[in-house]
Amino acid sequence: MRQGIASLMVPGGSFQNRVEQVGQMSGCPYVRECGLPAGLEGLSKSMAAAYQQAYCQSECQQCARYRAGVELGWQYVPESLLPIEMERAERIIEAIKLKWAKS
C-alpha cells in the first residue's frame, strides 16, 4: 500500500493525527482572540474556570465560540456566546453567511 510522505515522516501515525494530538495537548490556539479565558462580562469566575477546563484546555473543537470564530472571524463572535451553545453558533454562522451572500 502506498503511503503519503507525511505519514512516513511521523512515527506512530499520520501527520494529521499528530497535529490533532498536539493541538489537544496544548489547548485552544485561540485563547487570545476569544476573550473567555480572560473573563467575559456577566460570566462568573467559577463558570469561566469550568468552561476553560472542559473546552479551552481539552475539547476546543467542540466549543461553540471556537466554531464561530474559525468560521466567521472573531469580530463576529458575540461576547455572550457560551462554549456550550453550538446550536446558537450555527444560527449565527448561517445568518452572517446569508448576509455576506446578499451583499
Ligand code: SF4
Ligand atoms: S472558549 Fe472556546 S474558543 Fe475560547 S479559548 Fe476556550 S475553547 Fe477556545
